[in-house]
Amino acid sequence: MPLLSLTWTDHVTGRRGFLVVDRLVRGVASGGLRMRPGCSLEEVTGLARGMTMKEALHFDADDPTVRYVPLGGAKGGIDCDPRDPDAYGVLVRYLRAMRPYIESFWTMGEDLGLTQDTVDRAAAEVGLVSTIQAVHPLLDDERAARQRLADAFAVRVDGIGLDALVGGCGVAESMLTALDRAGTAYEGTRVSVQGLGTMGGATARFLSRAGLRIVAVADIKGTIAHPDGLDIESLLAARDPYGTVDRAALRPGDLELPGDAWLSADAEVLVPAAVSYAVDTGNQAAINARWIVEAANMPVRPEAEELLTARGVTVLPDVVVNSATNAWWWWTLFGDMGPHAEEAFAHIRRAMRTLVGTMLTRAGTDRTTPRAAAHTMATDRLQIITQRYGWYR
Incomplete structure (x- = not known):
């Protein structure tokens, strides 16, 4: 409780x-x-x-x-x-x-x-x-810490605030780590993203720049798709504050499909980056992807994950892959990194590669899912935290 x-x-x-x-x-x-x-x-x-x-x-x-x-x-x-x-x-x-x-x-x-x-x-x-x-x-020095965080929030990368990019950097690096361990090349790997807000948009940008092909994105108006890949930068530039894309920005050949078409896209990777409970026992059967990367919180219901796992789909869990946003706040505030974009991205990439690698190794050793492995890791670390700091103090 x-x-x-x-x-x-x-x-x-x-x-x-x-x-x-x-x-x-x-x-x-x-x-x-x-x-x-x-x-x-x-x-x-x-x-x-x-x-x-x-x-x-x-x-x-x-x-x-x-x-x-x-x-x-x-x-x-x-x-x-x-x-x-x-x-x-x-x-x-x-x-x-x-x-x-x-x-x-x-x-x-x-x-x-x-x-x-x-x-x-x-x-x-x-x-x-x-x-x-x-x-x-x-904090050791509250004034310096608050200034450091304020400076970090003021940083912009290609016109986008650093705070809006760090989470997607972590999600993307988690997926790239999984691809590396599977021996799968980035080039040609197709991705479908639900949600083009802060997390989904940044994830799509980092994956696209790594060489993956974003073939579908979904927002509140429906799914935009192209089998040869979408122009992600143009779509990101055409978003409103809620992540809805202005359809005037679409290119000839871009398809407008129903809202749930992102699920059944011909893609190796699905990135649910919008709402919780997006994948359930009813719609999971439409998924063709090999990996699901939970950029959103709790997007795959447990019963659906069991069915997906049984047919060989790997779910990379939210508690790991989308954790970089929260961690970036504290790494910056406490002083483990400075208020600089390249330093932040490098720190996040190192941390996520270590964490995802440990999770996937544990899952392989225990012959279980990445989520079960992550939960075991968290339980082990919570025991140490409790021993050191107690339950409430």
């Missing part, structure tokens, strides 16, 4: 929001806030548990030079369409209600449906110093 689970009801619109704290480490838990229609307490509970595992998986118990000691796991969620005219007001009132928790022990940032700029603006409106102020007492 989580340490804390609560449901909030907006007194203006009646919409509901949730906060789940799965675990505290050194008195603090980390996890973002998402906003989407249909968000539920069950969903947020699973996401909070996932955050506990993501934090634990980046715990290096043997290197005394590492400054970032992983935190506990938490998650927030609001059942509201971020495009709704009432959405910002709901967000402000949610943060006002959650202010005591954010000030005390919940460090949070953007997640699905929200941008960090929007979260920061709403947080300032309710009087919060920062959405991560609960971690400030753990």
